[in-house]
């Protein structure tokens with residue numbers, strides 16, 4: 178057993194997703210040389226396969242296999258898909274564990290309302306930003322979920338910034354841990370919070386953006402991922 | 410004597426969750442909002458157990474732990490990491506600094522209680 182697995186066992190933590198670690202190494206080792214192996218790894222994961230094919234088909238609407246989708250998408254898009262899948266797992270796990278609120282993935286967009294927007298930056302071998310947005314009016318719901326209805330303060334909106342910051346900290350922390358364990362070492366900033374309307378992240382020419390929309394208990398939750406591609 | 414637990418975390422929400430988790434137990438809960446304040450609080454309060462976050466301003470959790478271990482009056486205090494950062498490097502650093510446990514966020518309150526019971530004398534309120 179390697180030292181990290183020993184520590185995971187000692188502290189009774191959940192084991193790392195092995196395919197992610199392997200994918201990270203393959204992507205870094207050179208996409209062209211490793212494309213077959215990358216495709217095989219993605220194929221072994223049903224959710225990841227579906228996601229890769231969906232993204233490839235969005236670009237060209239024909240039936241295709243994982244192998245074709247991997248070749249069509251190339252290193253940057255594959256990295257983005259893998260990363261957003263990791264982020265999706267992190268946010269789903271965070272909401273169900275901390276708030277007992279399962280997230281449902283949604284494709285459609287919602288009308289703009291005033292939002293609490295949290296942002297956190299990761300930088301290193303992988304760089305980018307993660308944003309988490311919830312309606313500014315959902316303070317009582319969220320704090321009630323965390324602490325129980327009886328513990329909701331008189332002005333829950335005042336605390337909502339802290340709540341969104343911590344949720345984002347947890348989501349991004351899990352994401353960052355996965356990136357590091359995949360060989361993409363990076364550091365995480367502390368979250369910053371603003372209240373605003375109609376958010377759209379700034380995306381540089383070489384960067385990629387993915388928006389993920391969810392619904393929980395009738396409440397829209399958005400996650401934006403902006404990444405700078407990993408250079409091989 | 411009822412145990413004293415110090416939570417060092419930059420989120421008020423985490424302080425509230427910890428306080429609520431232990432409200433039915435005979436213990437004292439104190440909190441600090443960043444690593445530097447956490448070291449000060451540990452020196453002042455002499456807690457029996459510290460819950461320690463990593464992603465924090467001023468000093469991160471690992472730097473805070475180094476300070477705690479390097480300060481003779483509090484060096485031996487049991488520390489449990491309570492953090493979302495649990496990659497190999499963070500785990501290795503925390504283990505080398507002799508942590509008593511590692512709880513990965515997101516967490517359930519029951520995990521805090523279970524681990525605390527194994528480290529200090531935690532009794533339900535009479």
Ligand SMILES: [Mg+2]
Pocket residue numbers: 346418419420462463464465
């Ligand atoms: Mg934190």
